[in-house]
Amino acid sequence: MRIDTDALIIGSGAAGLTAALAARSEGLETLIVEKTEKIGGTTAYSGGVMWIPNNHLMEQAGIEDSTLRAMDYLRSTVGNRVSEERLLSFVENAPKMLKKLTEEGYLEAEIFEGFPDYRAEVKGGVLGGRSVEPKVFSGRKLGEVFGSMRARKFSSPVVGTMTELRRLAVIKTNFLGALKSWKVFARAIFGKLFGSEYVSSGRALTAWLTFSAKKIGVGFKLNHRLIELIENDGAVVGARVENHEGVPIDIFARNGVVLACGGFEHNTAMRAKYLGNHAAVDRSSGSEGNEGDAITSAKAIGAALDLMEDAWWAPTFMVPDVGPQIVIFERGKPGQIVVDQRGNRFANEAQPYNDFVKAMFDSLVVDDEMTSCFMVFDQNFRDRYPLATMMPGITPEKHLKSGFVRRGNSVEELAKTIGIEPANLLSTVERFNVMAVSGKDEDFGRGDFAFDRFSGDEIAKPNSCLAPLNRAPFYAIEMFAGDLGTKGGLLTDKSARVINQEGKPIAGLYAVGNCSASAMGHFYPGAGGTIGPAMTFGFIAGMHVAKKHA
Numbered sequence: 001m002r003i004d005t006d007a008l009i010i011g012s013g014a015a016g017l018t019a020a021l022a023a024r025s026e027g028l029e030t031l032i033v034e035k036t037e038k039i040g041g042t043t044a045y046s047g048g049v050m051w052i053p054n055n056h057l058m059e060q061a062g063i064e065d066s067t068l069r070a071m072d073y074l075r076s077t078v079g080n081r082v083s084e085e086r087l088l089s090f091v092e093n094a095p096k097m098l099k100k101l102t103e104e105g106y107l108e109a110e111i112f113e114g115f116p117d118y119r120a121e122v123k124g125g126v127l128g129g130r131s132v133e134p135k136v137f138s139g140r141k142l143g144e145v146f147g148s149m150r151a152r153k154f155s156s157p158v159v160g161t162m163t164e165l166r167r168l169a170v171i172k173t174n175f176l177g178a179l180k181s182w183k184v185f186a187r188a189i190f191g192k193l194f195g196s197e198y199v200s201s202g203r204a205l206t207a208w209l210t211f212s213a214k215k216i217g218v219g220f221k222l223n224h225r226l227i228e229l230i231e232n233d234g235a236v237v238g239a240r241v242e243n244h245e246g247v248p249i250d251i252f253a254r255n256g257v258v259l260a261c262g263g264f265e266h267n268t269a270m271r272a273k274y275l276g277n278h279a280a281v282d283r284s285s286g287s288e289g290n291e292g293d294a295i296t297s298a299k300a301i302g303a304a305l306d307l308m309e310d311a312w313w314a315p316t317f318m319v320p321d322v323g324p325q326i327v328i329f330e331r332g333k334p335g336q337i338v339v340d341q342r343g344n345r346f347a348n349e350a351q352p353y354n355d356f357v358k359a360m361f362d363s364l365v366v367d368d369e370m371t372s373c374f375m376v377f378d379q380n381f382r383d384r385y386p387l388a389t390m391m392p393g394i395t396p397e398k399h400l401k402s403g404f405v406r407r408g409n410s411v412e413e414l415a416k417t418i419g420i421e422p423a424n425l426l427s428t429v430e431r432f433n434v435m436a437v438s439g440k441d442e443d444f445g446r447g448d449f450a451f452d453r454f455s456g457d458e459i460a461k462p463n464s465c466l467a468p469l470n471r472a473p474f475y476a477i478e479m480f481a482g483d484l485g486t487k488g489g490l491l492t493d494k495s496a497r498v499i500n501q502e503g504k505p506i507a508g509l510y511a512v513g514n515c516s517a518s519a520m521g522h523f524y525p526g527a528g529g530t531i532g533p534a535m536t537f538g539f540i541a542g543m544h545v546a547k548k549h550a
């Protein structure tokens with residue numbers, strides 16, 4: 001069977017949807033093929049936050065930024081791991097992409113209030129404004145397509161933007177602040193009364209983009225999987241896909257093929273080959289369909305790969321019946337520490353999640369085996385903050401019974417339940433408690449950085465990330481090195497074209513999002529640091545594909 005189109009986009013996450021919107025809005029007949037039965041990929045599981053330096057919402061809010069400043073930040077963090085022209089292409093096009101999507105009404109977005117860059121302290125960093133999030137979307141607008149949108153296994157009953165949810169996370173200690181998120185409650189009531197099916201975060205982002213793509217005539221084929229690329233005279237002219245019955249279909253794309261199929265996080269063999277044995281596949285929060293198909297098929301025609309040994313790492317709890325749950329802001333909250341198997345702290349718990357897992361790799365590998373660590377906290381912490389699908393103060397019996405949450409009436413008793421030498425854990429907690437009261441973490445500097453404090457709770461004085469663990473009972477949850485997806489893949493140029501092993505672009509072939517080697521190198525610049533570049537290079541690819549018409 002044969003199909004012809006102008007632009008063929010493989011994969012329906014943020015990268016693919018943005019590429020499709022750009023190509024279609026330039027007048028191209030555009031088709032998205034998606035391997036699974038659901039639209040959205042990992043993007044749908046995500047916070048939906050986009051890192052867009054120098055964006056127009058910052059300008060409207062009076063927050064200063066510039067191309068130069070963003071380049072300073074990326075030069076001092078990504079360094080020369082990524083070419084200058086690719087970094088510049090990102091920095092120049094990211095604001096254009098966001099402006100285009102919002103001006104066309106394809107997406108409504110706002111600043112994630114007060115979110116600092118992950119290394120706000122280095123040259124070019126900012127204390128807020130670059131992280132942007134989608135506004136809540138009413139799924140009802142999607143009609144029957146809503147049923148085809150990917151959703152997480154565990155979805156919170158609370159629908160709100162990340163800004164709103166962050167305020168609600170401290171409702172027990174800052175009730176008035178939390179009231180600013182009143183719309184969350186209004187939405188819950190309105191949604192129930194009128195069946196609005198509100199969605200937020202990553203689900204909102206994919207819903208906005210899918211709704212807009214459908215509206216302007218992008219075609220979708222779900223349950224269609226890329227098998228291989230079709231070449232003619234050194235150029236890619238299409239792709240062979242297979243439908244769910246295994247029937248092969250050759251799709252010819254007059255203008256180009258954009259690979260947007262996510263990373264290889266669910267391919268056990270590729271993980272073993274490239275990531276080693278330090279992070280298990282079942283601890284990945286990435287979308288099930290992401291098995292490195294784009295990387296395999298483009299490598300087969302000579303594409304170059306880069307950064308294959310890296311991933312978007314995140315410390316992870318394994319919640320029974322739910323699966324991996326990443327642990328983000330909780331590590332900055334006062335009243336908890338993270339210890340290794342001997343009961344010692346080993347890092348600043350509050351640091352950005354990608355960096356925290358790198359610290360886990362540095363500290364927790366014993367005899368070439370990756371070990372786990374434990375978050376240890378007291379009753380005050382449990383009463384105050386939500387944690388791993390649990391509401392503040394409510395620790396379900398099933399979690400205690402399954403051993404997911406361990407509890408002890410004293411620190412020593414808790415230590416025994418997790419196999420740690422009691423005297424050692426006690427001495428760690430006692431030392432931490434002294435530092436918490438003084439407000440200075442002499443060991444790891446927790447609370448010294450803007451991002452730490454953003455995760456903390458102002459109720460804790462003098463350091464918003466520190467409070468002693470002093471109210472029994474005490475708790476522990478085992479924490480593992482997990483990931484949000486991989487970040488290595490096809491090497492691309494400033495126009496998102498795939499580069500071959502001779503360093504030349506492969507005509508007709510583009511790669512964006514997690515199937516391409518990240519333009520952020522080994523760095524994670526700020527909240528939205530994966531989706532921002534994925535959408536930006538999606539936009540660049542979509543526009544570039546369209547140029548073939550000119």
Ligand SMILES: Cc1cc2nc3c(=O)[nH]c(=O)nc-3n(C[C@H](O)[C@H](O)[C@H](O)COP(=O)(O)OP(=O)(O)OC[C@H]3O[C@@H](n4cnc5c(N)ncnc54)[C@H](O)[C@@H]3O)c2cc1C
Nearest residue numbers: 011013015035041042043047049226289513514528530531
């Ligand atoms: C809990 C969580 C929270 C996160 N929060 C954020 C955040 O707020 N901001 C941020 O920047 N990042 C966040 N991330 C990471 C981010 O979601 C991903 O890095 C990003 O969404 C990847 O986008 P993508 O378009 O490259 O891939 P995906 O969104 O994964 O889409 C890839 C699509 O391609 C499809 N596909 C795979 N193989 C084939 C094939 N052979 N043929 C056809 N289709 C195929 C897949 O099924 C999938 O639908 C988060 C991740 C998680 C898990």
